Amino acid sequence: MTKLVANALTVTAGEKTLVRNATFDVTQGELIIVLGPNGAGKTSMIRSVLGLTPLAAGTATLNGVSVAQLSARDRAQSVAYLPQIRPLAWPNQVRDIVALGRFSHGAALGRLSQADADAVSRAIAACDLTHLAHRTADTLSGGELARVHCARAIATEAPLLIADEPTAALDPRHQFRILDLIKTYVDTGAGALLVLHDIDLAARYATRLIWMKDGEIIADGSPADTLSSERLAEVYQIDARVENGRVLMEGIL
Amino acid sequence: MTERWLIPGLSVLSGLAIFLACLLGSTPLAIERVLAALFGGADAADRLVVWSIRLPRALAAFLVGGALGLSGAALQGLLRNPLAEPGVLGVSASASLTATVAIYFGLVALNAWFLPLAAIAGALIATSLLALAATRTQSVVTLILIGVGLSSFSGALMSLLMNLAPNPFSLSDMINWMLGSVANRSFNEIALALPFMALGVIILLVTGRGLSALTLGEEAANGIGLNLQRQRIWTVLGAGLATGASVALAGAIGFVGIVAPHIVRPFVRHDPARSLIPSALLGGLILVVADIFVRILPSTNELKLGVVAALIGAPAFVWIAMQRRAVHD
Numbered sequence: 001m002t003k004l005v006a007n008a009l010t011v012t013a014g015e016k017t018l019v020r021n022a023t024f025d026v027t028q029g030e031l032i033i034v035l036g037p038n039g040a041g042k043t044s045m046i047r048s049v050l051g052l053t054p055l056a057a058g059t060a061t062l063n064g065v066s067v068a069q070l071s072a073r074d075r076a077q078s079v080a081y082l083p084q085i086r087p088l089a090w091p092n093q094v095r096d097i098v099a100l101g102r103f104s105h106g107a108a109l110g111r112l113s114q115a116d117a118d119a120v121s122r123a124i125a126a127c128d129l130t131h132l133a134h135r136t137a138d139t140l141s142g143g144e145l146a147r148v149h150c151a152r153a154i155a156t157e158a159p160l161l162i163a164d165e166p167t168a169a170l171d172p173r174h175q176f177r178i179l180d181l182i183k184t185y186v187d188t189g190a191g192a193l194l195v196l197h198d199i200d201l202a203a204r205y206a207t208r209l210i211w212m213k214d215g216e217i218i219a220d221g222s223p224a225d226t227l228s229s230e231r232l233a234e235v236y237q238i239d240a241r242v243e244n245g246r247v248l249m250e251g252i253l
Numbered sequence: 254m255t256e257r258w259l260i261p262g263l264s265v266l267s268g269l270a271i272f273l274a275c276l277l278g279s280t281p282l283a284i285e286r287v288l289a290a291l292f293g294g295a296d297a298a299d300r301l302v303v304w305s306i307r308l309p310r311a312l313a314a315f316l317v318g319g320a321l322g323l324s325g326a327a328l329q330g331l332l333r334n335p336l337a338e339p340g341v342l343g344v345s346a347s348a349s350l351t352a353t354v355a356i357y358f359g360l361v362a363l364n365a366w367f368l369p370l371a372a373i374a375g376a377l378i379a380t381s382l383l384a385l386a387a388t389r390t391q392s393v394v395t396l397i398l399i400g401v402g403l404s405s406f407s408g409a410l411m412s413l414l415m416n417l418a419p420n421p422f423s424l425s426d427m428i429n430w431m432l433g434s435v436a437n438r439s440f441n442e443i444a445l446a447l448p449f450m451a452l453g454v455i456i457l458l459v460t461g462r463g464l465s466a467l468t469l470g471e472e473a474a475n476g477i478g479l480n481l482q483r484q485r486i487w488t489v490l491g492a493g494l495a496t497g498a499s500v501a502l503a504g505a506i507g508f509v510g511i512v513a514p515h516i517v518r519p520f521v522r523h524d525p526a527r528s529l530i531p532s533a534l535l536g537g538l539i540l541v542v543a544d545i546f547v548r549i550l551p552s553t554n555e556l557k558l559g560v561v562a563a564l565i566g567a568p569a570f571v572w573i574a575m576q577r578r579a580v581h582d
Binding site: 050052071072073075076077080081082083086087088089090091092093096097100101103104108109110136152156 | 256333334462465466467468469470472473475476477478479480481518521522523524525526527
């Protein structure tokens with residue numbers, strides 16, 4: 001069982017504290033969603049737990065080993081990471097981009113081993129990209145490209161997945177598709193930690209919600225336990241009602 | 254599959270071009286005379302022409318073009334930008350500046366190894382500055398501008414040296430460096446540059462796989478298991494060695510490193526790692542062919558190879574830049 005544990009993480013940038021005393025863990029079988037307004041420190045927190053941002057205090061460990069001591073390659077084999085999507089440098093073919101998910105397994109594009117090629121094909125099929133496999137990235141729509149990046153992360157077949165706003169700038173149908181993909185991935189035995197901005201979708205898919213405000217985790221628990229109109233008012237400063245786990249937003253407070 | 258034939262095809266063409274370079278010249282030699290000279294027969298005069306003049310010159314052109322094509326492809330992969338190239342980024346200019354300084358202050362007269370070492374030092378300073386800047390800015394435009402600045406500054410210092418040149422001979426020496434040429438190169442000069450060039454080429458080829466990962470951007474490349482720091486150091490070191498050694502051999506020759514990878518990329522499905530070897534071969538081929546033209550062109554003064562490369566390459570640079578604008582931003 002792979003387990004990523006963050007213990008009292010603190011991240012600073014100059015004078016400013018971006019994350020303060022964040023403690024949480026991610027393990028297989030869970031789909032955890034981090035919620036919080038812009039600038040709450042969500043991205044800094046997930047980057048620091050991966051060892052991509054240096055910690056000012058606290059520890060982040062993967063199966064008991066400090067992530068700072070892990071090589072990029074070892075970490076990547078255990079935790080697939082999907083940062084906020086940036087434009088690709090070259091107009092690569094979809095299959096080649098997905099194959100980059102096998103990088104930590106030693107794969108070189110154009111010369112994939114059978115095991116790597118099989119994992120790539122599985123990820124492409126899971127993300128419904130088979131008919132696009134030979135298209136180049138510059139010919140894809142935003143929704144298709146988001147699925148390609150998702151497939152790339154899934155192709156690693158890592159026990160854990162961390163994704164930063166995987167549904168950003170997608171229409172509702174594509175947001176559902178991406179979250180369905182990730183949920184299926186979790187159902188096959190993986191664990192996931194996502195940053196999302198859509199509270200309603202988060203409540204629908206998450207097994208656990210982590211609420212962040214001003215760099216601190218202010219609540220961590222199941223949607224049933226932590227989602228309330230008081231919490232939405234506190235975290236987002238919005239006027240919202242919660243009915244049967246659905247969120248109805250009225251306006252700002 | 255076109256990709257499968259790319260490397261063998263370019264290798265064969267390069268071999269043919271080098272052979273052609275041995276045939277053509279002020280005294281055209283018949284094929285059988287060149288073959289005889291190459292493989293130990295023929296008379297002494299033919300052997301001299303082939304082994305002391307034409308073959309080293311053609312090999313120098315091939316090695317320089319290969320090193321520049323490879324460095325260009327690697328820098329483009331590292332900086333995720335099709336316009337990155339030793340010439341455009343000021344790496345060649347910095348290397349020729351330090352090489353000129355070494356000649357000017359008599360270091361090269363003390364020991365011939367100072368020439369490649371000085372050129373490599375200049376190239377490494379420039380590539381390190383660029384890599385440092387690349388970590389601070391995501392903007393491709395900023396990076397190219399820094400390269401332009403480096404190039405201009407090296408040019409200014411070069412002009413200063415020329416301004417202060419004690420006599421017309423050292424002045425013409427410096428101009429030769431700036432224009433870039435492989436005329437009158439011997440196997441001795443190749444032997445001085447080759448070890449550094451080979452080391453740079455090996456480093457770039459061994460660490461090439463990481464360049465594919467950088468397609469996704471630095472953050473995601475790190476996420477899929479690339480050690481960014483190490484990749485930057487190796488690519489900068491490899492490109493600095495290869496470019497510096499090529500400048501030591503031929504002076505500053507621009508734009509090969511941008512044209513060759515640009516032609517190669519569609520054939521390797523835009524994978525920076527797979528573009529490395531074909532870019533090197535094509536870069537070498539381009540310079541061998543260009544040098545043949547330089548030699549057989551009936552001009553009163555022989556044209557410099559670097560001048561011809563820039564005449565073809567600079568418009569190609571503008572064209573690539575304009576195409577890029579059409580797709581992005």
